[in-house]
Amino acid sequence: MTVDVVTLLRAELGDRVDVSPASLSAARADKSGHAATGTPLAVVHAASVEDVQAVMRIATATRTPVVPRGAGTGLAGGANTGGGEISLSLRAMNLVREIRPADLLAVVEPGILNAELNALLEPHGVWWAPDPASRAISTVGGNIATGAGGLLCAKYGVVRDAVLGLDLVLADGRLLRLGHRSVKGVTGLDLTSLVIGSEGILGVVVGATLKLRRLVVGERVTLTALFDGVRSAAVASAAVTASGIQPAVMELMDATSLAAVHRLLSLSTPPPGAAQLTIQTDGPAAGDEARAIAEVLHLAGGHVSVAADEAEGETLLAVRRALHPAMETLGATLIEDVSVPRSALPAMFDAIARIERQYGLVIPTVAHAGDGNLHPNFVFDGPDVPDVVWSAAEDLFRAALALGGTLTGEHGIGVLKRRWLADELGDDQWLLQRDIARVFDPLGILNPGKVFAT
Incomplete structure (x- = not known):
């Protein structure tokens, strides 16, 4: 069967079918550090919609699993390809097919990098708002597959807020065009939103019509505030939210993560135990908003510093964006991703502190404090995640759910995280979602083993 599938692929796609040991090995893992078991059959470097359709027709005819993949920067193992599976790489499909500033939309292929797209949009006076920390290395298709967010999403929204339509190849090779190009559109069920965040189990995204924004007019003001502990910083971030001021960025780093980034970037050592909020305002009222936020932070016990100019502000944000490489200097990491209501951030940090004590772990944590999204990092000696880390992670997940939050x-x-999905959804919704996936993919060949535990 292995030879037959690869032979069929090569007959249709020629040298786009890659069976080199290096490529097969790379397709097994993503940035999570988790690797699939076994060796993939092949990596197919698709260059067109027709390539993707050919792969899916062959996969359906031979009952061969297919794992769509962008740049492989995911943190949950969603693009990992194992034994007997085809890795379908969309990275070479990286064109911007249309930019329409007057309509605030662009049509792109899935393999373009987030940052590259915005560099191409900037001369037109527009931008695409989703801003993951991995924007320089992650693809738009990957952003769509995971429903990515990022530093700016509290003010400007997440991927689901920034996509008008999708081109989707189904498991049997059929091409669907979902959504619309107009600002409004409520015809039928919203299948575009269903596909966003579906992690490749419904179909292969081969094109996207994106909702753009005008470039922000006015200045950007960035400030930082140091606090004696992470709980104080979390209380201060909640106070900023309660004040009614909407910063573009509000990021929180606990003491361990802040110290690790400072070491990585050769910056001065922060005070022991200090946590930091980094906040940026933008637009015509940026200066007034920054001054008002600084007052809130001061009253909350923060030691506030304001960047001298936008260049210094970007340097301060680079500290936050360096979190992942800083964690890699500490050891192997399991990077988690829970969210809670913004007012519950202090309680969630209390829960993390309890879990650290109970399990004898140090859990460096950063948060998109503007929207309540936390990234606790479990650091260990690799390659396998120790049982104690999984036990602590489960405790953390349940704490987030108890606070009205979510697993991711x-x-x-x-x-x-698939083993805990039913805990959040409940059995009835879990079964309904799995059944919906089977409508799109009756044979279960698209990204099998992901999202829904078998």
Whole structure:
């Protein structure tokens, strides 16, 4: 069967079918550090919609599993390809097919990098708002597959708020065009929103019509505030939210993560135990908003500093964006992704502190404090995640759910969280969602083993 599938693929796609050991090995894992079991059959480097359709027709005819993949920067194992599976890479499909500033839309292929897209949009006076920390290395298709968010989403929204339509290849090779190009559109069920965040189990995204924004007019003001502990910083962030001021960015770093990034970037050592809020305002009222936020932070016990200019402000944000490489200097990491209501951030940090004590762990944590999305990092000696880490992670997930939160805010379920999905959804909704997936993919060949535990 292995030879037959690869032979069929090569007959249709020629040298786009890659069976080199290096490519097969790379397709087994993503940035989560988790690797699939076994060796993929092949990596297919699709360059067109027709390539994707050919792969899916062959996969359906031979009952061969297919795992769609962008840049492989995911953190939940969602694009990991194992034994007997085809890795379908969309990275070479990276064109911007249309930019319409007057209509605030662009049509793109899935393989373009987030940052590259915005560099191409900027001369037209527009931008695409989703802003994951991985924007320089993650694809738009991957952003769509996971429903990504990022530093700016509290003010400007997440991927689901920024997509008008999708082109989707189904498991049998049929091409659907979902959504619309107009600002409004409520014809039929909203299948576009259903596909966003579905992690490749419903179909392969081969094109996207994106909702753009005008470039922000006015200045950007960035400030930082140091606090004696992470709970104080979380209380201060909740106070900013309660004040009614809407910053573009509000990021929180606990003491361990802040110290690790400072070491990585050769910056001065922060005070022991200090946590930091980094906040940016933008637009015509940026200066007034920054001054008002600084007063809130000061009253909450923060030691506030304001960047001298936008260049210094971007340097301060680079500290937050360096979190993942900083964690890699500490050891292997399991990077988690829970979200809670913004007012519950202090309580969630209390829960993390309890879990650290109970399990004898240090859990460096950062948060998109503007929207209540936390990224606790479990650090361990790799390659396998120790049982104590999984036990602590389960405790953390249940704490987030108890506070009215969710298992994942932007990284997705993948393979790492599938065992807890029914705990959040309930059995009836879990079964309904699984059954919906089977309508799109009756044979279960699209990204099998991801999202829904078998």
